[in-house]
Amino acid sequence: MDIKDIKSLIKVITDTDITEFEMENEEQRIVIKRGSEPEVVHVSAPAYAPAQPAAPVPAAAPAAAAAPADVAPAAVNDQYDTIPSPIVGTFYAAPSPDSDPYVKVGDVVEAGQTLCIVEAMKLMNEIEAEFKCKIIEISKANAQPVEFGDALFVVEKV
Structure with missing residues (x-):
């Protein structure tokens, strides 16, 4: 058409x-x-990218460079994927301020399940999981602005 x-x-x-x-x-x-x-637009998040390890710390910062604990989380994050924001907007973890969030850390979600809302120009865009996964980390706080490609969730494929 x-x-x-x-x-x-x-x-x-x-x-x-x-x-x-x-x-x-x-x-x-x-x-x-x-x-x-209110208009709700369903948006599938783009292809998931593996979580990026932390940027290398310059040698000029001796306290951070000397701490081996900073290196360990980066190696663990290689097994996780991130769910990036497909648009610029405002992150909302729940459908309304007095509602429970769509997902919590530790939840296992099915493909097509709503993870959050990203509001852009008064349009509420539901971000859905593209595959079954476990929520490891929620990277944004409620009502926090997000940019295109910002990590919204760190997940582990199930």
Whole structure:
């Protein structure tokens, strides 16, 4: 369906009292909703990248360079993946301020399960898991701004 067809479909719907329209075929799916409900957009996170080890500490910082404990977590992180933010926005761990978070550290989530919301320009984008995994770390605090590619979660594939 081209943009001209979509525009004419929207025109027909806005000229009626229809509040929701959905059409699906083997190639595409179109959903049009009208009203004052907040819009929720489902976004699958892009391909997961292995967690990057900590940047090497310059020799000028002797206290950090001398501590072997700083090296151990970097080696452990090689077994984990990160779930990056697919967009710039604000991270929300729960659907509303008084709700429980979607996931907690230690939870095992299924593919397609909502992990968080990233709000961008008043659109609530649900970030979903692309595969079954265990949440090792939640990298962002609630209501914290995120950039494209920022790690939202550190996960272990199950």
